[in-house]
Amino acid sequence: MTVNRLETDKMREIKAACACLFSEAAAKSDRFLDTLSVDMVKRAYRRNARVHHPDMRIGTAVKDVTSDRFLAIQQSYEVLVNYLEGACPGNDAVLSHGKIIAVGGAKGGIGKSVITANLGIYLASLGLKTVLVDLDLGGSNLHLYLGYRSILQRSINDFLKKRVASLDEVMVQSPHGPLLVGGDSSELGSANIDFMKKMKLIRAINAIEADCIVLDLGGDTSYNILDFFLQADHGIVVTTRDSASYIGAYHFLKAAMYRKLNRLTGMESRSGEEKNSDLEKCIRESTMSEDGQSAKTINELVASIREEHPQYLSTVMKAVWGFNPYLVVNRLPIGVGPEEVAGKIQSVARRWLAREVKLLGSIGRHPDVERSAIDLVPAITRQPRSTFATEIATIASRLLAPGGR
Numbered sequence: 001m002t003v004n005r006l007e008t009d010k011m012r013e014i015k016a017a018c019a020c021l022f023s024e025a026a027a028k029s030d031r032f033l034d035t036l037s038v039d040m041v042k043r044a045y046r047r048n049a050r051v052h053h054p055d056m057r058i059g060t061a062v063k064d065v066t067s068d069r070f071l072a073i074q075q076s077y078e079v080l081v082n083y084l085e086g087a088c089p090g091n092d093a094v095l096s097h098g099k100i101i102a103v104g105g106a107k108g109g110i111g112k113s114v115i116t117a118n119l120g121i122y123l124a125s126l127g128l129k130t131v132l133v134d135l136d137l138g139g140s141n142l143h144l145y146l147g148y149r150s151i152l153q154r155s156i157n158d159f160l161k162k163r164v165a166s167l168d169e170v171m172v173q174s175p176h177g178p179l180l181v182g183g184d185s186s187e188l189g190s191a192n193i194d195f196m197k198k199m200k201l202i203r204a205i206n207a208i209e210a211d212c213i214v215l216d217l218g219g220d221t222s223y224n225i226l227d228f229f230l231q232a233d234h235g236i237v238v239t240t241r242d243s244a245s246y247i248g249a250y251h252f253l254k255a256a257m258y259r260k261l262n263r264l265t266g267m268e269s270r271s272g273e274e275k276n277s278d279l280e281k282c283i284r285e286s287t288m289s290e291d292g293q294s295a296k297t298i299n300e301l302v303a304s305i306r307e308e309h310p311q312y313l314s315t316v317m318k319a320v321w322g323f324n325p326y327l328v329v330n331r332l333p334i335g336v337g338p339e340e341v342a343g344k345i346q347s348v349a350r351r352w353l354a355r356e357v358k359l360l361g362s363i364g365r366h367p368d369v370e371r372s373a374i375d376l377v378p379a380i381t382r383q384p385r386s387t388f389a390t391e392i393a394t395i396a397s398r399l400l401a402p403g404g405r
Contacts, residue, residue, distance in 0.1 A: 014083060017076035021048060038084045045077040074321060075356050082401070100205070100213045101399065102232035105239060106248035106255075108139070108219035111330040112238050114369060116216040117145035118380040118392050124177030126396075128211035131171065133181040135228050136218035138191025140183025146174040147376055148182075155184035159204065160197050167204045176381050179210070191218075198224050202231050221255040230260050234399055235325040236360060241332060241341050249327070250345045257298070257323050257353050258287035264319055279309050283316075298354040323353070326360035328395060338362035361395035363388065 018036070019027035021044040026032045052070045103116045116132060124130040134142035134156070143152055154170040157163075164170060167181050174180045184190060193201070205213060215232060218225050229235050235256070239249035265280035282304055286296040296304070298320055305316050327345060329338040342359040349357045363369075366388045372379040380389045 013079055017079040020072050020076040021045060021080065036080070036084065038081055041077060041080045041084065045073065048073045071354055071356075099211060100215065100232040101234045101236065102215040102217055102229045103236045103238060104217035104225065104229045104252060105219055105237050105245075106221050106252035107245050110219070110238050110240050110245050111363070111369075112136075112219065113142050113145050113216050114373065114379075115236075115238060115328065115330065115363070115392075115395075116142060116214050118378055118388075119396060120178035120212075120214045121146075121176050121378055121380050122389070122392050122396050123212045123214070129209075130178040130212045130214065131181060131208055131210040132174075132178050132214050132216065133167075133205060134183040135215050135225075136185075137183055137193065137224070138185050138218055140185045140190075142216045143174075143180060143182045144376055145373070145378060146178070146180060147176055147378065148174075149376060151184060151186065152180075152182040155182050156201070157184050157187050157190055160193060160201065167208060176378050178214075181208075193224060198227060202227070206231070221252055223259065226256050226259040227263075229256055230263075236328055237325055237357075238328050238330050239341060239345065240330050241336060246341055246345055250348050253325060253345070253349055253357060254352060256325070257320075257355070260319055260323055261287060261301070261316065264315060279305075279312050282308055297352045302354075320354060323355055324358070326358050328360050329362040332362050332364045334364065360398055361391060363391045 014033070015027040018033065021041065022032075049070070052073060101119075103112050103119075105112055113136070120130050120132040132142060132146070134140045136142070137156070140155070152170075152172065154164065154172075156167070156170065158170055159167055171179050171181050205215070215228055217228055237249050237252055239246045261283050262280075265277075265283065283301070286301040286304060288295075302313070302316060302320070305313050327342050329341045332338060332341070338359055338361075342357075346357050346359075349355055364387065366379065366386070368383055368386060369379045369388055372382065379386065380392055383389060
């Protein structure tokens with residue numbers, strides 16, 4: 001890889017990963033970085049993993065084994081492989097590691113639908129068949145941000161109530177590029193779908209033939225919203241600088257992680273062998289305390305699993321490592337860096353969730369975006385070379401890069 005072409009932030013991230021997998025001296029050597037290859041990274045990962053993997057250290061406290069060193073090794077491996085494999089991308093844009101993107105957050109009014117609409121328009125402009133799905137079932141309005149000025153003739157409700165056989169029958173071509181599966185929150189009970197309808201909808205979304213599917217989620221942490229978020233290949237949590245927003249963003253991340261773990265057991269488990277009542281009780285007591293005081297960090301939960309149910313340790317750890325959401329900081333004032341906001345969420349996520357939540361991008365405050373919500377012309381369509389359009393393109397390019405960044 002060519003060191004002098006890297007952005008400063010990316011360079012720091014790569015050097016830190018090299019220091020973790022190799023050595024501080026290697027990280028400081030431009031010659032070493034120029035000759036680094038995927039095979040070298042894989043060999044270093046295997047060497048470190050054999051020493052620090054939790055399954056190899058049964059008698060060691062889990063905090064010493066998993067919370068710091070091994071998670072750092074895992075994340076460093078991902079950083080280096082993602083960059084090295086993305087250094088020479090192909091000519092055809094393609095969404096890495098799956099086609100479904102979910103845009104969520106625990107608070108309404110933070111710009112999820114605006115980001116979804118404009119991201120979808122940009123992806124479609126690259127020649128990708130892009131489908132947007134409005135899953136804010138209780139407050140559907142994605143169609144407005146795509147230029148529709150009235151309620152759609154058909155919606156997800158028609159599919160859920162068996163008035164049509166498939167989502168293809170409610171899918172429409174939007175005026176600005178992407179296809180749309182819209183919602184209609186005017187129907188009583190549209191937000192309160194039961195378990196069977198939720199699973200039917202998830203299966204139907206997975207079956208959509210498209211290059212990219214972008215899900216616009218409601219602003220809460222209900223089971224349905226969390227399950228839509230978790231079934232995506234790329235989860236984006238939107239926040240703003242407001243305290244209520246970034247606190248809500250962390251709560252959304254925590255709820256999603258805990259929901260993911262609770263789904264390892266019980267009726268939603270994908271593997272019958274994982275349906276263990278004792279394991280289910282252990283996870284539930286660790287993540288769903290009634291008083292809010294006895295909830296455990298992920299590392300504490302893993303320690304309990306190691307001690308009480310060691311045969312399920314690899315299953316739980318796989319679920320934890322598979323939780324890799326992104327942050328997008330929206331409506332940033334001039335002079336404020338996204339790291340100031342994202343850092344607060346990332347710090348708590350490291351402590352409680354044992355995960356490194358990556359900052360995917362940021363979007364400033366733009367009058368043309370506010371105007372688009374009034375006249376219903378997407379900002380990226382009106383001004384395709386604006387700062388806002390560049391910010392959306394940056395977010396998209398990071399999703400399109402091998403490894404998702």
